[in-house]
Amino acid sequence: MDEIRLIEVKEDILADNNRLADELRTRLKEKGTLLINIMSSPGSGKTSLILKTIDALGEDIRLGVIEADIESKVDAEKVSLRGVPVVQIRTGGFCHLDANMVNQGLEAMEQHTVDVLMIENVGNLVCPAEFDTGAHKNVMILSVPEGDDKPLKYPLMFSVCDVLLINKIDYLALADFDGEALRRHVFALNPTIKIFEVSCKTGEGIPDWAAWLREQREAFVKEWS
């Protein structure tokens, strides 16, 4: 009879991903590309926000988009109509993007010079929060119809993001949405998070968000040069 042995492993399950994510952050910084990871539930308005952001930033900032979906490329098609370089990643059933998938997207984006690269993560408030994509800033969208209680249900997502965009504020009159309660829950989780109220339908609030993005890009370039 073989004897039972104990092997010490002591290995981080996500170490590979975290290492690659750090590498990507450094590599992109050297190239002057600010990587923004956009996360939300399905239907909160990630694609609409990207389209509005492209329009708001105009031509002096060169944008690129990495689209991630479990299936289909409908989002990539919408974005490419704006004349912005876009790469579609099919995650093949995976519920989130990881650094390796982003790395593949970057290789496909190689021939373009991009100042701000936006990642549209898979629509999901749970898994994308756990996997570092290599982004410099993490941004999430919560839309008014989803309700103000989401920070209680998905605390990690609200904790890891630098920005929360409250989208579809044109629905406020129709919804039982307590903006004060939302802010209270969110700030309790993440006191430094920046909150913007926007409507991708009416365009309200989009200039403030675009101005923030512009500031981040400027600060990034200054730090780098």
Added chain:
Amino acid sequence: MHELPITERILKIVLKHAERNAVSKVLTIRLGVGSLSDLEDDWLQHYFNYLGKGTVAEGARLDIERLPARALCDACSKTFDVPKGGIRGMKCPACGGGNATLLSGREYFIKEMEVL
């Protein structure tokens, strides 16, 4: 929800160590998972049973220990436990400071394994 990719990574690491140590069968794998993670233990085991088929880790049991979440107060540098359910409403018990850095609670790692 992302138990499947996590399980794939666990299996990859386990098989690497099994090969290095000339293991004929993996019996138990001890994992440390931060208490802020929402991984479902049952699903990890379920996926592991599926992915591990035909390998030396087939049938191995995952023994998952939840590790407490700790935070470091930015103001007074004392550490404190983060309540289960998240860092919501985290106030330093020593000085009442509202800003703190999470030290642990989100980790996933393989501690050790029992093998033949």
